[in-house]
Amino acid sequence: xxxxxxxxxxxxxxxxxxxxxxxxxxxxxxxxxxxxxxxxxxxxxxxxxxxxxxxxxxxxxxxxxxxxxxxxxxxxxxxxxxxxxxxxxxxxxxxxxxxxxxxxxxxxxxxxxxxxxxxxxxxxxxxxxxxxxxxxxxxxxxxxxxxxxxxxxxxxxxxxxxxxxxxxxxxxxxxxxxxxxxxxxxxxxxxxxxxxxxxxxxxxxxxxxxxxxxxxxx
Numbered sequence: 001x002x003x004x005x006x007x008x009x010x011x012x013x014x015x016x017x018x019x020x021x022x023x024x025x026x027x028x029x030x031x032x033x034x035x036x037x038x039x040x041x042x043x044x045x046x047x048x049x050x051x052x053x054x055x056x057x058x059x060x061x062x063x064x065x066x067x068x069x070x071x072x073x074x075x076x077x078x079x080x081x082x083x084x085x086x087x088x089x090x091x092x093x094x095x096x097x098x099x100x101x102x103x104x105x106x107x108x109x110x111x112x113x114x115x116x117x118x119x120x121x122x123x124x125x126x127x128x129x130x131x132x133x134x135x136x137x138x139x140x141x142x143x144x145x146x147x148x149x150x151x152x153x154x155x156x157x158x159x160x161x162x163x164x165x166x167x168x169x170x171x172x173x174x175x176x177x178x179x180x181x182x183x184x185x186x187x188x189x190x191x192x193x194x195x196x197x198x199x200x201x202x203x204x205x206x207x208x209x210x211x212x213x214x215x216x217x218x
Contacts, residue, residue, distance in 0.1 A: 164212060
């Protein structure tokens with residue numbers, strides 16, 4: 001069986017890290033937290049999201065604070081995302097992978113009902129055998145979603161799957177189902193943080209695809 005790629009969306013296929021920082025700082029402003037720089041964000045960011053906020057606040061946010069910040073983040077992110085483009089080389093990489101007779105899908109923690117039209121709007125939906133976003137509350141981890149995503153893919157052996165994402169949580173979700181992972185430095189974490197996940201770390205999506213092929217050939 002040929003390798004199947006599971007792509008992440010935010011910070012991986014979509015180059016939206018600056019929109020994320022802007023929306024995060026807007027959420028922080030709602031409850032009086034000072035703004036964060038990109039570098040600081042990449043050092044502190046973690047999943048689940050309330051833990052990230054705890055690192056900023058020195059305590060866990062209250063339920064009321066979480067609801068305020070979560071709503072503010074998503075409200076501002078939607079407006080900022082409009083200026084975001086796909087990461088360099090995405091169209092060519094997706095086309096090339098499919099042209100070689102190999103399959104790929106997309107799994108994101110962005111809400112499913114919002115994700116599907118956004119992916120369609122960027123003109124790349126046709127490359128994926130399945131596009132899944134988060135169902136249920138925001139802020140959690142990807143592992144359970146990965147289980148459901150792979151279960152819905154007919155005939156895909158998790159041992160022949162490589163997840164490409166920008167967060168340690170992508171590697172944890174891959175390990176949860178017995179898949180491989182490659183992490184990309186253009187998104188939510190610094191290289192140092194990503195390296196601690198114990199999987200290959202790359203600086204471009206072209207390198208991520210190349211390493212994924214090496215993993216599958218091993």
